[in-house]
Amino acid sequence: MDAGLVYLAAALMIGFGALGTAIGFGLLGGRLLEGTARQPELGPMLQGKMFLIAGLLDAVPMIGVGLGLFLMFTKA
C-alpha cells in the first residue's frame, strides 16, 4: 500500500474528527456559560455535567485519532 495514501487517510480521519468536536465543544461551552449566567448557584454542578458530556463527545474523534496514529506508525 502506498505510504502516502496511509498518511492521507490518517490526516482525513483526524481532521474531520476535529471539525466535529470543535463545533460540538463550542455549542456545549456556550450552553454552559448561558446556564451559569442564568443560575450562578448551579455553576459547579453544570460544569461537572459538562465535563461528562465533553468526554462522551470526545469519544469518536479520539477513536479516529487513535486509529489514525496507529495506521501512520505501523502501516507506513
Add this chain to the structure above:
Amino acid sequence: MAGDATGYIKHHLTNLTYGKLPAGYVREGENGGELSEATWTFAQSTQEAADMGFWAFHVDSLGWSAALMLLLMFVFGGAAKKASTAVPRGVQSFVELIVEFIDNTVKESFHGRSNLVAPLALTIFTWVFMMNFMDLIPVDVLPTLAALINGESWATISAGQSHTYMKVVPSTDVNITFGLSITVFILMIFYSIKIKGFGGFVGELTLHPFNSKNKLVQAIFIPVNFFLESVALLAKPISLALRLFGNMYAGEMIFILIALMFGAGIALGVLGGVLQWAWAVFHILVITLQAFIFMMLTIVYLSMAHEDH
C-alpha cells in the same frame, strides 16, 4: 537519524509478547535459524510479535494491570481492615473520599437494586485510573529498567537495539480495554435477562422503536427493529473500549514523539523536557476524565439493564 526515530517509536509501541511461533518459521538475530517445531517463546522483534498471530499474550499489559490491581487491593483493603469510626486520618481519609464519591455517583445514576454495581464502579474507576496513570511515568524509564534487568548492556539499549519490549500502560492495549468492556457487556445482558426475563429482553430488541397494533405490520417491523436495536446494543461495548483506547494511545503517542527530542542535542532536549511536563499536566485531566466516563457509562448501562417496566 530518521530511521532511528521510526525505530524508536516502533520499539515503544511493541508489547512484550509471549506466544507460539509456527513450525518452519525462520528467526532473525542471535537465536536465528529455522524452527523445527512450533515453539512458545518471547518475541524478539516487532515482526515476530506480529507473526505469532492469535496465539500471543501481551505479558506486559497483563502483568502491569494485575500488579496495579494488587496494589489497589492492598491499599483499599488495608484501609478497610483498619477502619475506625474515629476522625479519619491519612490513608483511611483518602479511601473514604473515593468511596463516598463513587457512592454518590451510583446513587444519582443507578435506578435499580443491586449489590454489585457500587463495588463494580469502584473497581472500574480506580483500576482504569491507575492504568491510565502509568502514562505519566516518563516513556523510557521502565522499559530501560526492564532491559537492564533482562541482562542487556547499556550500550545496546542506547543504540536502540534492545529486544526487551515493555509497554507499561495497559489501557493503551486494545485487548485490555476490550476485556473490560466485554465484561461490562456480559453483565449488561445477564442483568437484562435476569430482571426482564428472556422474553422481555428479546421483546426489547424487537418491539422498539417501531410498534404497531396490527400483528402483520408488527411482524414486518421486527427485523427492522432488531437491526436498529442490535447496532445500538453492540455500539455500547465497542465505543466504551475504543474511547479509552483512543484517548490513551493518542496521549502515549504524543509522549513518545516529544521524547524523540531528547536525542537531538541539549537545546532541543530542554525544550522537550518542558513540553513533556506541559503535556503531562494536560494529560492528568484526560486520565481522570476517561476513568470517570468509563465508570459512569458502566453505571448507566447497568441501570438501563435493570429497568423493569
